[in-house]
Amino acid sequence: MKVGLITGDPGHPVLAAVAALLVRGGHEVAAVPPAGPVTGLADVYLLKARTPQALALARELERRGAPVVNSAAATELCQDRVRMADLARAAGLPFAATEAAGRLGQLADPSYPFVVKSRHSRRHDLVARVDGPERLRELAERWPEEAVVTQPFVPGTGWDQKLWVVGGQVFAARRQSELATGTGKSGRAEDWEPSAGRAALALRVGEVFGLDVYGVDLLDGPAEPVIVDVNAFPGVRGRASAPEALAALALRVGAERVGAERGSVLAGIGSGPGRGAG
Numbered sequence: 086m087k088v089g090l091i092t093g094d095p096g097h098p099v100l101a102a103v104a105a106l107l108v109r110g111g112h113e114v115a116a117v118p119p120a121g122p123v124t125g126l127a128d129v130y131l132l133k134a135r136t137p138q139a140l141a142l143a144r145e146l147e148r149r150g151a152p153v154v155n156s157a158a159a160t161e162l163c164q165d166r167v168r169m170a171d172l173a174r175a176a177g178l179p180f181a182a183t184e185a186a187g188r189l190g191q192l193a194d195p196s197y198p199f200v201v202k203s204r205h206s207r208r209h210d211l212v213a214r215v216d217g218p219e220r221l222r223e224l225a226e227r228w229p230e231e232a233v234v235t236q237p238f239v240p241g242t243g244w245d246q247k248l249w250v251v252g253g254q255v256f257a258a259r260r261q262s263e264l265a266t267g268t269g270k271s272g273r274a275e276d277w278e279p280s281a282g283r284a285a286l287a288l289r290v291g292e293v294f295g296l297d298v299y300g301v302d303l304l305d306g307p308a309e310p311v312i313v314d315v316n317a318f319p320g321v322r323g324r325a326s327a328p329e330a331l332a333a334l335a336l337r338v339g340a341e342r343v344g345a346e347r348g349s350v351l352a353g354i355g356s357g358p359g360r361g362a363g
Contacts, residue, residue: 086339087113089127091142091153092134099321100133102328107335117142126151129339131298131331132160133318135207152342154334155317159295163317164206166234169294173312176293178286180312181236181304189225189233198238200264203231206316214238214264239304239311240265246303246310248279248287249321250296252334255284256324262304283310290315297334 088107090100095116104114117123117130119139123146130153132143143157162168170183185204186192197217201224203210211228215221243265249256260274279287287301290312300319303310321327 086336087115087127088335088339089115089117089130091117091119091130091132091139093119097133097320099328099331103332106328106332128342129154129335131335132157135160135164135317152338154297154338155299156295160317162294163315166202166204166206169315173293178290178293178312179306179309181239183234183236186233186235188231189221189228192221195221195235200236200238201233202236204234205232236313238264239306241304246277246279246283248283248301248303249319249324249327250287250291251298251321251327251330252337253288254330255279255287256321256327286310298331
């Protein structure tokens, strides 16, 4: 089977581990630059890059009949935090109230403290706690043209709960929150076993968003866990068995595509001229 990795960083630790597993299993792995082009089709593609060029390439591959994990549509949805929150809350998920706020300098009389984030999720985007006007002015000077959203600050326990799902398998860790400490830096991370309810919540997110590889960020709210972000195809670094789960997912999706094609060919043969004539 041939697996394509749409990425600008084929040496990423998880992708490199997945590629090694697949090659040892006798499969072919090809790194696909996000800008393309692609000549022959692989049996399945893993969409790690999330640039506009990568999304355009993924849509073209899907149009040509190749399965892409995650789909271009699901990946793009998770880049817009307003659309993400609207979909989650419409589905009954406990997602933090998320409001489009234009640009930072346009915020009028906000209720402190609050959390401000880039509206469009990407690497090195803006995520900050704002405790007062001075901090707001500082951020507005550093990010003058950034479209942002606001969320209420949830004190929680001071720990971010990170859940990653790969093909239905849940991995988890927790780390001291940079927003709770107010230092702008996250603290130590540690292994963490989520409750059955939190694991089920993470799996439900995948159903709602149409994702197979994703991350869910949770905080402890006053009455229930609160989802504060969803990420398509995160790094999942340091999680034992994550590369194996990702390799198995790629092979499963690829096999489904190959099986569907064979079934289509057999159906065509079965309906050929003269078959079944009496």
